Amino acid sequence: MKILVTGAKGFIGKNLVAELNNRKYTDIFEYGREKDFALLNDYCKDADFVFHLAGVNRPKDQSEFMDENYGFTSTLLETLKKHQNNCPVMISSSIQANIDNPYGLSKKAGEELLFEYSYQTGAKALVYRFPNVFGKWCKPNYNSAVATFCHNIAHDLPITVNDPSVLMNLIYIDDVIEELINGLNGNENKVGDFCEVPVTHSITLGEIVNLINSFKQSRKERSVPDMSDPFTKKLYSTYLSYLPRDNFSYDLNMNVDDRGSFTEFIKTPERGQVSVNISKPGITKGNHWHHTKNEKFLVVSGNGVIRFRKIDSDKIIEYFVSGDKLEVVDIPTGYTHNIENLGNTDMVTIMWANEFFDPEKPDTYYLEV
Template sequence: MKVLITGANGFVGKNLAVHLKERKDIEVLCAFRDDDPASLITKVAQVDFIFHLAGVNRPKDVEEFKAGNTDLTQQLADAIVASGRKIPLVYTSSTQAAQDNAYGLSKLGAEDVLTRLAATHGSNVYLFRLPNVFGKWARPNYNSAVATFCHNIARGLPIQINDPCAQITLVYIDDVVRHFVALMDGLKPDASFVTVEPQYEITVGDLSKTLHAFRESRNTLITEPVGKGLIRALYSTYLSYLPPERFTYEVPKYGDPRGVFVEMLKTPDAGQFSYFTAHPGITRGGHYHHTKTEKFLVIRGEASFKFRHIVTGEFYELHTSGEQPVIVETVPGWTHDVTNIGQEEMIVMLWANEIFDRAHPDTYALAVGDHA
């Protein structure tokens, strides 16, 4: 299949083009604003599907709205008719098409052009009145609060908020692309107007707080719940605005004659991750917990884990090594320790189900001792 993308150098176009080029069954052609009409006709004649993403939203002259939106869409529709084929088309309109302003009217005019194309020529036309689209590669200081905030906060620059209670509706670029590709692959929606789901509602103030929390997480090591939904998408977007010199950051390292202990990541509701090392013959631990639980994974070296029930005195010992990944769990009510029984430095990954609280550590010293 050959696919044409107009506006391929824009935010949505760049993301769509990358996704399409990942597929072996798609050949992507691109049309740009400066292309002459003859070039557009030639490209349209070759393709099987069109993503019409080109448009004007911040012109120097208000008359450019009509030329860059309505008139360009008419040229594209004429090229489809001239091809003699019913080429399907996706068009990115705007929620502003419902507003009485120059930009909205030019987008509405483009919608009308394509609606007539569908009615008179038979091309399937899919219209997207997109709200605020966010994601990687959107231009900051242009028409996206998310892009501007991410760019500035990632660099420690101030942001301007006029009304923190103002509500904005967002859709994520990957969800937009997913809907586009589904239509290209043959999905038949119930109507020509297609809505991208999910849509997210957030205030400008909460957006700022969330993005600042991402930045502060490098200091606190406490990450937001970035595994799903809006927070997942915002975190990915925020990271995409980091300049290369900020790709890395240091975390605290605590060392003593036994080895080092390094905290990597903390979460509000799923504990924390860290690692420690131990020199040959060194024992770490020798304590128990009432409620706290931990998972240990030896990733280098050889370890002896010892456990003793704090009431019955029952004893248990096991050995693991970095050669075979085995998770060892600490059990409440059992005092435990780990000893490096190998000849090289031992490295152990550690997850605890809660962030360490120095005021309430739930950690009580008690030697395990050897088996009687």
């Protein structure tokens, strides 16, 4: 299948082309304003499907709205008609097509042009009125408040929120691309005359800003957001894509002594805490028990033994562990336990606990195994 994508270097276009490549579509005609106009003629002659994503959002002069959003659409359709190519055509419109402003009027005109073209030629028309689209590769300070907020907060730049109570209707770029490829395969989500991305999110500007600020703070707190919420998960992925190139990493606080080190890695209220424990050769750590706090140990490097004893019993249980055979050992409540490095090198253990360490209520009681 030969696929023409106009606006291929734009936000949606770049994501679409990347995913088409992932799915092994090999004949993709990428057209943008930087390309020779003669190429458009060749592409329109051979295309089996057209994704018309080209357009302007913030021109220098408002007359460019109609010139680009309507004018180029007209040129595209006339070129297809010249070659008697009645392949399906998808066009990216906007929810602003119902608003009486230069941008909305230009989008509305492009829609009507495609519907008329479809009526005349029998070509299938897929018209998507997108709300605000967010995700990676969206240009900040252009047409997306989410992109601007993510970029500015990640780069310690000020943001402006005139009314935090404004409700935003948003769609995520991956959901957009999934729907466009469904349309390519004849499975578009059609509602009346228009097509829609079925997954949308409604949230206020103030809530968006609070979430993004919490993402930034989470690196200091060694926490991660609640990934069970679909919007939070998508917004967090978007935020990370705007991190400064020299700021992908962040330091952890290593608690070091002559026995080795203990470092908290990730803390979540819903799923507990993950830490990295390093034990020097011959070192035993632990010898304590818990009422309710429970843990999982996973030795990933080195060799050792984990010992348990029920606090009212003399019987000792041993599990020999090694980075050569990864296995998780549950640390049950009511058992005093320790872990000893039996090797000649540092032993590295990933430790999960079901709750944060609370110095006011540690639920940790010393008792030799």
